[in-house]
Amino acid sequence: QQQVKQSPQSLIVQKGGISIINCAYENTAFDYFPWYQQFPGKGPALLIAIRPDVSEKKEGRFTISFNKSAKQFSLHIMDSQPGDSATYFCAASRRGSQGNLIFGKGTKLSVKP
Amino acid sequence: ETGVTQSPTHLIKTRGQQVTLRCSSQSGHNTVSWYQQALGQGPQFIFQYYREEENGRGNFPPRFSGLQFPNYSSELNVNALELDDSALYLCASSLFSGGVGIFGPGTRLTVL
Numbered sequence: 001q002q003q004v005k006q007s008p009q010s011l012i013v014q015k016g017g018i019s020i021i022n023c024a025y026e027n028t029a030f031d032y033f034p035w036y037q038q039f040p041g042k043g044p045a046l047l048i049a050i051r052p053d054v055s056e057k058k059e060g061r062f063t064i065s066f067n068k069s070a071k072q073f074s075l076h077i078m079d080s081q082p083g084d085s086a087t088y089f090c091a092a093s094r095r096g097s098q099g100n101l102i103f104g105k106g107t108k109l110s111v112k113p
Numbered sequence: 114e115t116g117v118t119q120s121p122t123h124l125i126k127t128r129g130q131q132v133t134l135r136c137s138s139q140s141g142h143n144t145v146s147w148y149q150q151a152l153g154q155g156p157q158f159i160f161q162y163y164r165e166e167e168n169g170r171g172n173f174p175p176r177f178s179g180l181q182f183p184n185y186s187s188e189l190n191v192n193a194l195e196l197d198d199s200a201l202y203l204c205a206s207s208l209f210s211g212g213v214g215i216f217g218p219g220t221r222l223t224v225l
Contacts, residue, residue, distance in 0.1 A: 006155075034213070043117075043203050043216035044156065089155050099146040099207055099214060100169050103155030 003027055004092050006104025013111050019077040021107045023090035026071065030092040034101070035064065035075045038087045047088075048075070080111045115140060117206050117217035125223045126194050134189045134220045138206030144168075145187040146214060147179060148203040156203055162187050163209045191222075199224045 005024045013019045025033075031052055036044035050057045050064040050073065057064045063076040077084055087108045091101040118137045126132050138145050144163045148156035158171035162181035176192040185206070191198055201221050205214035 036216075041218075043205075043218045045216065046213050049213065091155075099144050099161040099163075099205070099209075100158045100171070101146075101148075101156070101205075101214065102158070105155050106153075 003102045004090060004104045006090050006107060008107060009105070010108045011110070013080045013109065015080065015082060015111055015113050017080050017111075019080045019084065019109055019111070020074060021088055021090070021109070022072065022074045023092075023104050024070075024072045025092050025102075027092070027094070027102075028071070029094045030102075031095045032093045033064070033066065033073050034091050035062075036089045036091060036103075038089065038106075044089060077109075080109075082111045082113050085109055085111050117204060117215050119202075119204055119217040119220050121220060122218070123221045123223075125225065127225050128194055128196060130194050130224075131190065131192045132194060132222060134191075134202050134204075134222070136187045136189070136204035136206075136217055138185045138187070138204075139215050142206035142208055142215070143185050144207050144209045145181060145185065146205045146207070147187070147189045148205065148216075149173070150201040150203055150219070152200070159189070168209075194224045196224050198222065 034049035035047045038044045061078045066073045090104045146161040147159040150156040160170040165181045180188045201219040203219045205216045207214040
């Protein structure tokens with residue numbers, strides 16, 4: 001059972017465009033939703049995270065939108081740059097269990113110059 | 114902060130062998146979680162260690178075991194290696210009371 005579903009699998013965006021990656025979850029006990037960026041040969045690095053008590057969180061060019069009733073959340077990358085080309089993972093965990101992250105399958109983002 | 118470090122970087126083993134992977138947690142962190150990331154997939158939770166004891170386990174068989182030491186560093190041991198164990202093994206350290214998990218660079222294990 002896949003508890004966190006991520007789409008699309010791959011995404012190509014022009015430089016300066018907006019990249020949007022979507023995730024849906026099933027377990028209503030989840031209360032922590034981070035996004036990770038991973039470059040080839042590297043471990044995942046935390047980009048931004050949100051809790052369900054807010055609907056949106058913005059950090060620089062990265063924004064998480066959260067819809068609790070629909071059990072969906074998304075990552076928006078504004079003004080996408082070639083350096084943003086990486087694989088992005090959404091994840092979720094339950095309260096008191098943040099070390100046990102359930103990851104989506106990832107989205108490979110390519111930003112064309 | 115030194116971040117999370119893992120050793121070795123790469124490892125090649127044959128089926129049936131045993132392997133030990135090591136992780137040093139970020140300074141100040143007391144919890145270590147281990148993940149397996151198969152090629153093209155998201156990381157999958159193996160288990161977490163806190164206060165030198167296993168504190169939560171994912172859907173992995175008992176031949177995956179671990180240790181945590183008083184300095185919070187950790188080992189992942191895998192016995193009777195199978196071809197499907199080939200993957201990137203990641204550890205992440207955090208505070209048990211909450212907070213962000215910081216991932217190490219991983220160990221790439223190849224089982225032939």
